[in-house]
Every structure is written in C-alpha cells, then in structure tokens.
Amino acid sequence: MTLLAIEGLTGGYGGADILHGVDLRVEPGEMVVIIGPNGAGKSTLMKAAFGLVKIREGAVLFERRDITPLRPDQIVRQGISYVPQENNVFPSLSVEENLEMGAFIRTDDIRPQLERIYNFFPRLGERRDQIAGSMSGGERQMLAMGRALMLDPKLLLLDEPTAGLSPLFIDQTFERIRKINEAGIGILMVEQNAKQALAVCDRGYVLTMGRNRIDDTGANLLANKDVAEMFLGG
Amino acid sequence: MTEFLQLVIYGVVLGSILTLGAIGVSLIYGILRFAHFAHGDIMTMGAYFAFALVVGLGFPIWASAPFAVVGGALLAIAIDQTVYRRLRRVQPIILLISSFGIAIALRSVVQLIWGPHNQVYASGIQMPYRLGDLVIKPDHVWIVLGAVVLVTALHLFLTRTKMGKAMRAMSDNMDLALVSGIPSERVIMVTWAVGGGLAAVAGVFLGMDTRLHPVMGWSLLLPVFAAAILGGIGRPYGAIAGGMVIGLSMELSTMVINPTYKPAVAFALMVLMLVVRPQGLFKGNA
Amino acid sequence: MELGGLLTYGVFFLTQAGIYAVLALGLNVQFGLTGQINIGVAGFFAVGAYTSAILTTSVTPAHLGGFDLPFLVGIAGAVVASGIVAVGIGWVTMRLRSDYLAIATIGIAEIIRLTLKNEDWLTNGVRGVPGIPRPFVETLGTDPLISLAVILAFVLLAYWLVERARVSPWGRVLRAIRENEDGVMAAGKDVARFRLQAFVFGSGLMGMAGGLYAHFIGFISPEAFLPLYGTFLVWVMLIAGGAGNNRGAVLGAFAIWMLWSATQFMTDALGAEYATQAGALRVLLIGVLLQVILILRPQGILPEHGRKGRR
Numbered sequence: 001m002t003l004l005a006i007e008g009l010t011g012g013y014g015g016a017d018i019l020h021g022v023d024l025r026v027e028p029g030e031m032v033v034i035i036g037p038n039g040a041g042k043s044t045l046m047k048a049a050f051g052l053v054k055i056r057e058g059a060v061l062f063e064r065r066d067i068t069p070l071r072p073d074q075i076v077r078q079g080i081s082y083v084p085q086e087n088n089v090f091p092s093l094s095v096e097e098n099l100e101m102g103a104f105i106r107t108d109d110i111r112p113q114l115e116r117i118y119n120f121f122p123r124l125g126e127r128r129d130q131i132a133g134s135m136s137g138g139e140r141q142m143l144a145m146g147r148a149l150m151l152d153p154k155l156l157l158l159d160e161p162t163a164g165l166s167p168l169f170i171d172q173t174f175e176r177i178r179k180i181n182e183a184g185i186g187i188l189m190v191e192q193n194a195k196q197a198l199a200v201c202d203r204g205y206v207l208t209m210g211r212n213r214i215d216d217t218g219a220n221l222l223a224n225k226d227v228a229e230m231f232l233g234g
Numbered sequence: 235m236t237e238f239l240q241l242v243i244y245g246v247v248l249g250s251i252l253t254l255g256a257i258g259v260s261l262i263y264g265i266l267r268f269a270h271f272a273h274g275d276i277m278t279m280g281a282y283f284a285f286a287l288v289v290g291l292g293f294p295i296w297a298s299a300p301f302a303v304v305g306g307a308l309l310a311i312a313i314d315q316t317v318y319r320r321l322r323r324v325q326p327i328i329l330l331i332s333s334f335g336i337a338i339a340l341r342s343v344v345q346l347i348w349g350p351h352n353q354v355y356a357s358g359i360q361m362p363y364r365l366g367d368l369v370i371k372p373d374h375v376w377i378v379l380g381a382v383v384l385v386t387a388l389h390l391f392l393t394r395t396k397m398g399k400a401m402r403a404m405s406d407n408m409d410l411a412l413v414s415g416i417p418s419e420r421v422i423m424v425t426w427a428v429g430g431g432l433a434a435v436a437g438v439f440l441g442m443d444t445r446l447h448p449v450m451g452w453s454l455l456l457p458v459f460a461a462a463i464l465g466g467i468g469r470p471y472g473a474i475a476g477g478m479v480i481g482l483s484m485e486l487s488t489m490v491i492n493p494t495y496k497p498a499v500a501f502a503l504m505v506l507m508l509v510v511r512p513q514g515l516f517k518g519n520a
Numbered sequence: 521m522e523l524g525g526l527l528t529y530g531v532f533f534l535t536q537a538g539i540y541a542v543l544a545l546g547l548n549v550q551f552g553l554t555g556q557i558n559i560g561v562a563g564f565f566a567v568g569a570y571t572s573a574i575l576t577t578s579v580t581p582a583h584l585g586g587f588d589l590p591f592l593v594g595i596a597g598a599v600v601a602s603g604i605v606a607v608g609i610g611w612v613t614m615r616l617r618s619d620y621l622a623i624a625t626i627g628i629a630e631i632i633r634l635t636l637k638n639e640d641w642l643t644n645g646v647r648g649v650p651g652i653p654r655p656f657v658e659t660l661g662t663d664p665l666i667s668l669a670v671i672l673a674f675v676l677l678a679y680w681l682v683e684r685a686r687v688s689p690w691g692r693v694l695r696a697i698r699e700n701e702d703g704v705m706a707a708g709k710d711v712a713r714f715r716l717q718a719f720v721f722g723s724g725l726m727g728m729a730g731g732l733y734a735h736f737i738g739f740i741s742p743e744a745f746l747p748l749y750g751t752f753l754v755w756v757m758l759i760a761g762g763a764g765n766n767r768g769a770v771l772g773a774f775a776i777w778m779l780w781s782a783t784q785f786m787t788d789a790l791g792a793e794y795a796t797q798a799g800a801l802r803v804l805l806i807g808v809l810l811q812v813i814l815i816l817r818p819q820g821i822l823p824e825h826g827r828k829g830r831r
C-alpha cells in the first residue's frame with residue numbers, strides 16, 4: 001500500500017498558486033528526495049502535505065486515506081512527522097522539553113522513547129537540560145529530527161536537513177537519515193546537496209516552478225544530463 | 235527612613251498585584267500576539283465576584299477568592315470562545331480593538347449589577363501590625379503571600395506539566411507547535427483560564443488593598459502593561475520583575491511628586507524602556 | 521416636542537455629529553490608512569479643546585491666559601498643540617509594533633486627564649473654563665445655525681484634507697506600510713517617519729475637533745470629556761462606517777451618533793431612578809455592537825476602496 005500519494009496538487013498561500021498540479025508518491029520504507037532551484041516550491045509542497053497551505057485542487061493521501069482536509073495535529077496522529085526548514089526547535093525550551101513536545105499527543109510513558117533518541121543522538125543526551133536556543137546549528141538540526149521521531153512516525157518529512165552544516169556534519173546527517181530509513185521509516189526529503197542525496201535515495205523528483213519535471217530512481221537522476229547541468233554543478 | 239520603608243511595603247503590595255495582572259497579559263501576548271485591553275476589567279470582575287460572595291453569602295474574603303479565580307477563568311474562556319476565537323484568523327490588531335470593546339462592556343456590566351459607587355469588602359479598620367514605626371496591615375501580608383504562592387504555582391505549572399510546557403512552546407514557535415501535534419485550541423483555552431484566574435485574584439487583592447469601583451481595573455491597566463513591557467512582553471517571568479519595579483517606583487515616587495501622578499510614573503518608566511530597550515529587561519517578543 | 525424644539529434638537533444633534541465626524545476622520549488617518557491604534561482619542565480632543573479655550577477667552581486669573589484671540593487662531597492652536605503631543609508620543613513608539621502605540625496612548629490620555637484636573641494654574645482644575653466664545657460671534661451673532669454651519673464647513677475641510685492625503689502617493693505609502701511593512705522598508709522608505717506623519721496628522725484633526733467642541737459648548741471641564749466613552753464611540757463609528765474609507769468615517773459618525781442618541785431616548789423612558797443603570801446599558805449595547813460588526817462585517821458599511829470581504 002502506497003504510504004504517501006500526492007495527486008495533482010495545486011495551491012499556495014492565498015495569493016497566486018505556488019504549486020501547479022504536483023504528483024508524488026512514497027512507498028513504505030522508501031527514501032524519496034525532492035530537488036529543485038530556490039523558490040521552486042519545495043518547502044511549500046512539504047507544508048501542503050501537512051495541511052499548512054491552502055490546497056485548491058488535488059489531494060494528499062496517506063495509506064489511501066484522504067488527509068487533505070485534516071488539521072496538522074490530526075495529520076501527526078496518522079503517523080507523519082515533519083521537520084521544517086527553519087525555526088524547527090523551541091528555542092526557550094530545554095532539549096528534553098523539546099523532545100517531550102514532539103510526543104505531546106502520546107499518553108503512554110515516553111521515557112523509553114527518549115532514551116532511544118538519546119542513544120541515536122548521543123549529543124542530545126549529553127545536553128538534555130540545555131536550552132535549545134543556545135545550541136549550534138548542527139545540534140539544533142539533530143534536536144529537530146529527534147523531536148519528529150518521538151512519535152515513531154511511519155513517514156518523516158525533512159526540509160533541507162543539512163542546510164548550513166559543515167561537511168563533516170552533513171555526512172553524519174545523511175548517515176543518520178539512512179539509518180532511520182533502514183529502520184523502516186519512509187522518508188521524503190528536500191535537499192540542496194543534490195549529489196549526496198540522490199546517491200543515497202531510492203527515487204528522486206525534480207521540482208521547478210511548482211511543477212515536477214522529472215522523476216526517476218536516484219541513480220538515473222544522477223546520470224541524467226539535464227539534472228547534472230541544473231543541480232550537480234555540470 | 236521610616237517613610238521610605240513604609241513606601242517600600244506599599245510598593246511590594248502594589249507590585250504583587252501588578253505582577254499577577256502582568257503575567258496574564260504576557261502569557262496571552264506570547265501565544266495570541268495581541269495586547270489584551272480587557273485584562274484590567276477582568277480584574278474588576280474578579281473583585282466583584284468575590285464581593286458578591288462576601289456580601290451575598292457572608293463568605294470571608296479568603297474563602298471567596300478561589301471562587302473569584304474560577305469565575306475569572308471561566309469569564310476569560312467565555313469571552314475568548316464567543317468573540318476572540320472568531321477574530322483570530324484576522325490580524326491581531328483587530329483582536330486588540332475587540333478587547334477594548336470588551337473592556338468597556340465588562341465595566342458596564344459591573345455598573346449595571348453593582349452600581350457606580352465605591353464598595354469595600356469589610357468596613358471598619360483592621361488592626362495593623364506594628365514594627366517599630368512601620369505599619370503593616372494584615373491584608374498586606376495576605377496579598378504578598380498570596381502572590382508568592384500563586385507565582386510559585388505558576389512556575390511549577392509552566393516547568394513541570396505537559397500543558398505548561400506546551401504553553402511555553404506555543405509562545406516560542408506557534409507553527410512548530412502545530413506541526414508537533416500540540417492541540418492549539420486547548421492550549422489557548424488553558425492560557426485564558428490561567429490569565430483570567432490570575433487577573434481575578436489581582437482584582438480581589440486590589441479590592442482588599444483599596445476599594446472596589448467599576449473603573450478599578452482599567453485604572454491599573456497602564457501600570458500592568460508597563461510591568462509586562464518592562465519584563466519583556468511575552469515573558470511571564472519578566473512580568474514578576476516588571477511588576478515589582480513598577481509597583482515600587484509608583485509608591486516611592488510619592489516622596490517627591492503629587493500622588494495623583496502615580497500612573498505617570500509607570501508611564502514614564504515604560505516610555506524609558508521603549509526608548510532604550512524595547513525588548514524589555516528579559517528579551518521579549520517586541 | 522413641538523416643531524421649534526425639534527429644530528433646535530436637530531441643529532444640536534448635527535453639530536455634535538459633525539464634531540464626531542472630524543474625530544472619526546482623524547482616527548481614519550491613523551487606523552484606517554496606516555493601521556495605528558490610538559486609544560487616547562479623548563486626550564488629543566481635550567488638548568485641542570483646552571488650547572483653543574485658553575487662547576480665545578478673555579483675560580482671567582482663573583487659568584492660563586486667556587489671550588482673547590480670534591476663533592480661527594484658537595482652532596489653529598488646537599491643531600498645533602495636539603500635533604505636538606502626538607510628535608512626542610509618536611517619536612517613541614513609531615518603530616515598534618502597533619500594540620505599543622495603543623498602550624502608550626492610554627498612558628498619554630490618562631496623564632492629560634490628570635493634568636487637566638490637577639493643574640489649576642493652567643486649566644482651572646475641576647472648575648473648568650467658562651465663557652468660551654461661539655465662532656465668529658462678533659460678526660455673525662449667536663444663532664446656533666451659524667455654529668452648525670461653521671462646524672459642517674470644518675467637516676468638509678477635514679474630509680477634503682484626508683481624502684486628498686488618501687489618494688496621494690503619501691497615502692499609498694501608508695497603506696503599503698499597513699499591508700507589508702517589510703516590503704516598504706526594503707524599498708528604502710523611512711517607515712517610522714511616514715507613520716509619525718500620519719499619527720500627527722490624525723491627532724491634529726482630533727485637536728481641531730476639540731477646539732470646535734469648546735466653542736460650540738462654551739464651557740469645558742475635565743468631567744465634560746468622559747474620556748473613555750468618547751474614544752470608544754469614535755472607534756465604533758470608524759469601524760461601523762468602514763475603516764480606510766473617508767465617506768465611511770463620516771457616515772459612521774452620523775449613524776452611530778444617531779443610534780447613541782436614540783438609545784438615550786429609550787433609556788430616558790426608564791425614568792430617573794434607573795439613570796445610572798440605563799447609562800451603563802447604553803454603553804454595553806454599543807460594546808456588543810462593536811463585537812458584532814467585527815465578526816460579521818469587519819469591513820464596515822462602506823468598505824475601503826479596492827478591498828472586499830473580511831480582512
């Protein structure tokens with residue numbers, strides 16, 4: 001059963017449409033990457049999947065269920081978590097409080113899950129009482145991902161998880177995302193580091209001006225001349 | 235010296251009252267992004283709720299205060315659900331105007347029910363405690379103690395409970411709170427309950443300290459906002475410091491200027507703050 | 521009421537509505553065009569009223585002056601004095617969110633009220649300033665119709681000024697600031713300066729309304745202002761008429777003033793023993809009316825040009 005299916009999605013922020021009939025799908029356990037130039041509407045597409053933009057036409061289906069009309073907190077309950085591109089932590093809350101907020105809708109004991117997150121991101125475990133606003137960009141990115149994982153989602157939406165990180169951190173981050181994916185969590189990710197992202201993903205989409213132009217396997221996209229010209233530095 | 239210490243006592247009492255009001259203003263601003271102009275009149279309502287119990291049912295004032303808190307909380311939630319909730323999708327500026335109208339309406343309700351005159355909870359003079367030349371009324375002790383207990387309780391609520399943390403989270407980053415699955419409407423309701431409840435006690439305390447009057451809360455609105463701004467609006471902890479600074483300054487200023495100009499002192503401090511450090515003592519959401 | 525009485529009442533009614541229309545136009549510059557919130561309308565109004573009164577009354581030991589100057593000088597003084605107060609408060613708040621301006625305006629109105637009440641040398645305190653001459657009384661006499669004509673002329677003047685401002689490039693910048701401050705800033709415009717100009721312009725008009733009021737009533741005292749209700753009525757007028765639309769502001773002033781006066785007739789019918797309750801009930805009704813308008817028709821009777829539906 002297809003995990004996420006976006007069908008003919010058209011919409012924007014109330015003014016002119018940003019997205020024009022985008023189609024996209026993620027199969028269970030798949031890692032899918034969206035690349036595209038600045039302002040193409042990649043982040044908008046992520047938000048649309050999460051019910052944060054006005055959708056005029058088309059639908060978002062999660063496990064065949066139409067989630068287009070749902071509110072963000074209802075979508076979270078379906079098993080989707082989302083890490084926005086910017087402002088993705090609560091700056092005045094501690095690391096642990098940030099993670100707790102990720103699990104707000106859980107009513108069971110979240111301590112085991114917290115421990116799992118701390119094992120996966122040891123850095124967060126060391127800093128559980130630190131205020132998120134005082135952490136480095138890389139640490140915040142980990143915290144944001146940790147927060148999103150608190151609900152054991154079936155699908156994780158990541159918007160440029162490596163933006164602004166040093167090359168070392170970028171490699172680490174890709175490695176972690178791969179591990180998360182190996183644990184069976186579907187991943188839909190927007191990435192600027194197209195080369196690396198396409199190398200690790202199952203399939204990729206190229207989004208330009210609110211339309212998806214090309215979709216293919218990661219390997220094929222890497223080999224595609226047009227894609228190479230546009231995004232891979234020739 | 236005695237005069238100074240005496241004024242410090244009055245200042246701490248006033249500061250306690252202002253703090254309770256300013257915390258609510260700050261919490262509401264943090265989450266809904268508008269200056270709630272009806273906050274003073276919710277204080278008034280709280281004071282009169284308690285008055286109704288004291289006069290109507292012969293309750294002692296300390297026993298009616300908890301009912302006033304519940305009344306204030308329910309009133310704030312009711313106003314939000316019937317009016318503000320419908321305006322939330324438009325700009326916060328419209329909410330501010332709406333709350334100005336609510337302030338006027340609440341005051342009219344108080345006048346309709348309880349009349350336009352001064353009232354007191356208990357007539358007669360309380361035997362004050364004497365410390366050397368200093369005079370401390372028992373009510374003053376209760377007010378300050380009450381404020382300390384409530385502020386401590388609020389602190390525990392904000393740092394130890396899931397709902398309290400969610401309030402801080404929403405105030406930090408509304409969009410992220412939504413995508414984390416935090417149910418915003420529920421948190422907003424709790425915010426109104428806390429803000430309205432604290433305002434109601436502030437009103438009761440104000441009534442104990444001075445007297446009840448339909449304009450009592452509105453007259454305190456300026457110092458309450460000044461306290462919230464001084465502490466960095468949107469930061470409930472700053473409101474405590476802001477409340478104390480404003481309360482002390484207002485009382486101490488009477489050593490040098492005409493006491494009728496006390497509100498002007500609050501105003502002057504606020505303006506000074508806006509000029510030199512608009513984000514407040516503790517970085518707020520300016 | 522016989523015909524003569526009705527006529528007198530009609531003139532009285534229109535005169536007061538005209539003064540409110542000037543206030544509503546002033547607020548329209550601030551809120552309608554620029555998105556600023558002024559909760560101290562009554563303060564600027566009072567400054568104007570007292571300034572004009574002090575300038576035009578004959579010399580007295582009771583308060584500052586008077587200076588026995590002509591009516592038009594009094595009105596000009598009213599505009600200038602309110603404008604000066606506005607510069608002071610605006611200078612502090614123009615760079616901040618509009619909430620801060622709103623809060624600061626309560627403060628300034630409160631301080632003005634306290635000053636009027638307590639500074640006897642300046643304003644004769646609670647005893648007020650009597651003997652303010654009617655407009656052009658030496659040349660035109662004391663017919664109330666003359667006052668009405670003068671005030672309506674000022675309404676037209678105010679309307680003309682604000683309408684000119686609205687359609688001018690300056691007015692377009694104001695609206696751009698209201699819609700998208702960052703965009704205007706990015707275009708290299710000094711946002712704070714434009715805001716300050718608009719705030720001072722609007723406050724000047726409020727001062728003018730105050731001056732007109734003083735000359736029309738002939739006697740002013742701190743009690744005569746009911747600061748908050750005055751401010752509140754002006755707000756309801758502007759929102760009901762249509763913020764951003766000058767004809768809406770004038771229409772709102774007349775419509776709400778009519779409604780307000782009509783509720784007085786109804787509550788008068790309740791009898792004197794319920795006078796205070798009736799007064800409170802009137803205010804409550806207007807307070808509820810404001811909420812209903814904001815929820816059901818936030819754009820007002822005459823929406824701003826080029827803007828439809830809810831904002």
Ligand SMILES: Nc1ncnc2c1ncn2[C@@H]1O[C@H](COP(=O)(O)OP(=O)(O)OP(=O)(O)O)[C@@H](O)[C@H]1O
Nearest residue numbers: 013018036037038039040041042043044045085160
């Ligand atoms: N909140 C918003 N309101 C209105 N328009 C917006 C908003 N956010 C983005 N846009 C517009 O939508 C378009 C697409 O923006 P989006 O953020 O989706 O691009 P992107 O592909 O994620 O770009 P980037 O690589 O820079 O992150 C842009 O033209 C942008 O100006």
Ligand SMILES: [Mg+2]
Nearest residue numbers: 042043044085
């Ligand atoms: Mg983006």
